[in-house]
Amino acid sequence: MGNGVLLRGGRVLSFPAGLGAETDILVEKGVVAAVGQGLSPGRAEVVDVSGCIVAPGLVELHAHLREPGMEYKEDVASGSRAAACGGYSAVFCMPNTEPAIDNSSVAEYVFDRGVDEGLCMVLPHGAITQGRAGETLAPMGEMGTCRAGVMGFSDDGSPVSDSEIMRRAMEYARTMNALVISHSEEPSLSAGGQMNEGYYSTLLGLRGIPPESEEIGVFRDICLAEKTGARLHLAHVSTARSVDLVRDAKRRGLPVTCEVTTHHILLDDSGLTDYDTNMKMNPPLRSKADVDALLEALADGTIDVIATDHAPHAPHEKETEFDRAEFGVVGLETCLALVLTRLVETGVLSLEKALEKLTLAPSRIMDMGRWGYMPTVEEGAPANLVVFNPETEWIVDPRAFKSRARNTPYGGWRLRGRVVHTVFRGRLVVREGDLSPGPEQGTARKKQKDAGRVGAGERASAAAGTGD
Amino acid sequence: MSETVSGNRHLLSIRELEGPDIISLLDSARSFAEVSTRPVKKVPALRGRTIVNLFLEPSTRTRMSFELAAKRLSADVINFATSSSSLSKGESLKDTAKTIVAMGVDAVVMRHQSAGAAQMLTGWIDCSVVNAGDGMHEHPTQALLDLFTMREELGRLEGLKVAIVGDIDHSRVARSNIIALNRVGAHVLLVAPRSLLPEGIEEMGAETTGSIDEALEWCDVLYLLRIQMERVEESRFPSLREYTLQYGLTQTRWSRLKRKPLVMHPGPMNRGVEIASEVADEVESVITGQVAAGVAVRMAVLYDLLGGSHG
Numbered sequence: 001m002g003n004g005v006l007l008r009g010g011r012v013l014s015f016p017a018g019l020g021a022e023t024d025i026l027v028e029k030g031v032v033a034a035v036g037q038g039l040s041p042g043r044a045e046v047v048d049v050s051g052c053i054v055a056p057g058l059v060e061l062h063a064h065l066r067e068p069g070m071e072y073k074e075d076v077a078s079g080s081r082a083a084a085c086g087g088y089s090a091v092f093c094m095p096n097t098e099p100a101i102d103n104s105s106v107a108e109y110v111f112d113r114g115v116d117e118g119l120c121m122v123l124p125h126g127a128i129t130q131g132r133a134g135e136t137l138a139p140m141g142e143m144g145t146c147r148a149g150v151m152g153f154s155d156d157g158s159p160v161s162d163s164e165i166m167r168r169a170m171e172y173a174r175t176m177n178a179l180v181i182s183h184s185e186e187p188s189l190s191a192g193g194q195m196n197e198g199y200y201s202t203l204l205g206l207r208g209i210p211p212e213s214e215e216i217g218v219f220r221d222i223c224l225a226e227k228t229g230a231r232l233h234l235a236h237v238s239t240a241r242s243v244d245l246v247r248d249a250k251r252r253g254l255p256v257t258c259e260v261t262t263h264h265i266l267l268d269d270s271g272l273t274d275y276d277t278n279m280k281m282n283p284p285l286r287s288k289a290d291v292d293a294l295l296e297a298l299a300d301g302t303i304d305v306i307a308t309d310h311a312p313h314a315p316h317e318k319e320t321e322f323d324r325a326e327f328g329v330v331g332l333e334t335c336l337a338l339v340l341t342r343l344v345e346t347g348v349l350s351l352e353k354a355l356e357k358l359t360l361a362p363s364r365i366m367d368m369g370r371w372g373y374m375p376t377v378e379e380g381a382p383a384n385l386v387v388f389n390p391e392t393e394w395i396v397d398p399r400a401f402k403s404r405a406r407n408t409p410y411g412g413w414r415l416r417g418r419v420v421h422t423v424f425r426g427r428l429v430v431r432e433g434d435l436s437p438g439p440e441q442g443t444a445r446k447k448q449k450d451a452g453r454v455g456a457g458e459r460a461s462a463a464a465g466t467g468d
Numbered sequence: 469m470s471e472t473v474s475g476n477r478h479l480l481s482i483r484e485l486e487g488p489d490i491i492s493l494l495d496s497a498r499s500f501a502e503v504s505t506r507p508v509k510k511v512p513a514l515r516g517r518t519i520v521n522l523f524l525e526p527s528t529r530t531r532m533s534f535e536l537a538a539k540r541l542s543a544d545v546i547n548f549a550t551s552s553s554s555l556s557k558g559e560s561l562k563d564t565a566k567t568i569v570a571m572g573v574d575a576v577v578m579r580h581q582s583a584g585a586a587q588m589l590t591g592w593i594d595c596s597v598v599n600a601g602d603g604m605h606e607h608p609t610q611a612l613l614d615l616f617t618m619r620e621e622l623g624r625l626e627g628l629k630v631a632i633v634g635d636i637d638h639s640r641v642a643r644s645n646i647i648a649l650n651r652v653g654a655h656v657l658l659v660a661p662r663s664l665l666p667e668g669i670e671e672m673g674a675e676t677t678g679s680i681d682e683a684l685e686w687c688d689v690l691y692l693l694r695i696q697m698e699r700v701e702e703s704r705f706p707s708l709r710e711y712t713l714q715y716g717l718t719q720t721r722w723s724r725l726k727r728k729p730l731v732m733h734p735g736p737m738n739r740g741v742e743i744a745s746e747v748a749d750e751v752e753s754v755i756t757g758q759v760a761a762g763v764a765v766r767m768a769v770l771y772d773l774l775g776g777s778h779g
Binding site (some may be wrong): 012197198199200201202203204205206207208210274275316319321322323324 | 560561562580582583584585587588602603604605606640641643666667668669673
């Protein structure tokens with residue numbers, strides 16, 4: 001392993017070059033040492049990747065890794081394993097933990113846990129307000145300058161409902177050169193809601209969440225971004241008017257970006273007729289017309305990023321009455337295949353555009369160059385790569401997930417395109433679709449830490465409410 | 469009625485019944501209604517069968533009605549209420565249901581405050597499930613007994629003009645009736661301020677109006693829903709007084725009608741709110757008739773699920 005890896009016969013997908021011809025990639029000392037045909041392996045291990053595409057490792061802008069505090073749902077270890085198997089090299093995780101990531105010690109704790117695992121970068125977003133309570137600002141400067149280098153701030157799971165506080169947060173973030181990531185929602189309109197408001201919520205007798213609750217939030221946050229000059233990233237936009245508002249903001253040159261989740265572009269509220277709690281998330285699955293608008297916005301570039309909003313929950317939190325079930329679905333291990341099958345194969349996005357929204361765009365938004373991170377496959381770039389076979393067909397089996405959670409709406413789906421290997425910092429952390437036991441794993445330090453951790457894997461109190 | 473892989477038959481939603489299924493259940497209910505008029509009100513149709521009434525939300529008339537229906541079919545009945553259950557100790561619905569069914573139960577009749585709870589139950593337990601009202605979703609046996617009453621009183625269902633007045637948004641009774649009435653070829657008009665009508669309700673097969681006077685001129689059946697005080701706090705309408713003025717079946721409205729519709733109410737009535745007390749007294753026989761029909765219709769449903777050729 002220490003002698004490097006020669007990936008032989010894959011096609012490189014990089015930006016802006018696009019998809020190239022079959023070639024070899026030599027990875028040595030954590031970087032891409034050479035790209036070219038007929039490379040000599042020297043002492044490197046040769047891995048045949050013919051038929052596969054070698055792309056920059058994926059970057060997840062929006063995941064919930066649940067540590068600290070809700071390790072029974074997921075933790076940095078299980079989340080990292082899921083991410084690596086899903087082809088990710090970096091995962092930004094949301095601060096709605098217990099305690100919240102609203103200061104440098106919790107941020108560094110999460111960051112360090114990621115370093116311990118060594119499977120991908122785990123980069124926490126910080127809370128906008130202390131305890132995510134929406135009342136007083138969290139120390140963005142302290143979090144920004146700490147080891148975790150927090151640059152994105154979000155109270156995700158809840159909106160910052162007080163507009164004055166959101167205004168001041170944006171002003172303050174602008175000074176810190178930080179990014180405000182908004183979970184935009186007008187909570188008085190969505191209170192008690194279980195699914196998108198419309199014909200299906202009426203048919204099912206479930207309290208609705210009107211699209212307007214999100215759209216009013218999106219409009220407010222764009223107004224405030226324009227006023228304050230802050231950089232704004234809108235998390236999980238889900239409605240036609242939300243993307244119209246973003247399109248208009250971009251046209252006017254505002255520093256606004258947005259993401260869409262895989263589930264909001266693949267599923268709609270008509271799928272809820274069996275009260276499947278794995279289809280319950282916030283924002284909720286919207287109408288077919290909204291899905292069409294999101295696809296259009298993906299294609300025309302209004303939507304910058306495809307994220308998963310990976311939101312693990314324990315079985316008992318989903319196997320319950322619909323209105324008592326937690327919001328959220330897992331996504332790290334299915335995203336790439338879903339995108340390839342349902343967006344690329346169907347012609348909504350080219351392969352290059354799709355991968356751009358999973359790699360280049362999120363890394364730019366988070367200015368990952370400051371970590372030396374380069375979402376590219378070229379000589380001298382850090383070797384963070386995903387190797388996937390676009391032709392492999394497989395059926396989603398939630399029991400096989402590396403994530404601790406199984407709450408996916410895609411169980412049984414037949415997908416085309418599968419992650420074969422993941423290279424992180426020059427090391428094959430995933431080999432033939434499964435984690436490879438490398439020398440970095442099972443180190444004394446990690447074992448010690450594992451032994452000292454409390455509650456992981458155990459059923460914890462269901463009292464802690466988490467809306468994602 | 470729906471059927472799961474395990475072969476259990478359920479009644480979860482009126483959507484599972486086509487028009488002829490409904491008519492056949494109503495015919496069967498008519499035969500069972502005769503049983504309730506006998507000195508010995510009992511037939512051996514479900515002897516040896518065990519039915520659990522799992523009522524996790526307060527209810528007297530529906531629970532009693534199901535209990536009587538099961539007993540008149542000679543089934544063994546267990547009543548399970550929230551106060552006496554493990555649910556109050558934090559046990560999940562899934563575990564509670566599995567525990568009950570482990571005792572050897574043929575059907576669970578469930579009332580639950582969460583929409584979809586009855587449907588979820590079918591995935592967890594191996595027996596028949598009857599939805600006795602789930603949140604704002606459906607109350608299929610209520611719709612059946614309402615159709616039974618309309619049919620007995622007016623002699624037909626097809627082409628009947630039915631106006632449903634009140635809090636449609638929160639009403640599982642309204643949802644089940646809209647679907648059932650559509651299935652048998654009746655016309656439905658919903659009468660309420662927009663703030664009490666859920667999004668997209670027209671797509672379920674109903675017209676809407678804000679005028680009860682227009683509805684009174686049009687309808688053969690006026691179906692009044694119970695109005696709850698909480699809706700004022702939710703800003704659904706300004707006050708009960710205003711509701712009565714705009715949507716109540718007042719003495720004035722009633723007396724000036726030349727052609728009087730059949731007035732129905734699922735109970736319990738709020739006299740002086742959705743219906744004037746004098747009018748309620750005048751139409752009471754139909755409303756108590758609905759209650760009697762409830763037992764017959766539930767006998768028909770339980771017999772269809774557990775007895776006869778399907779058993």
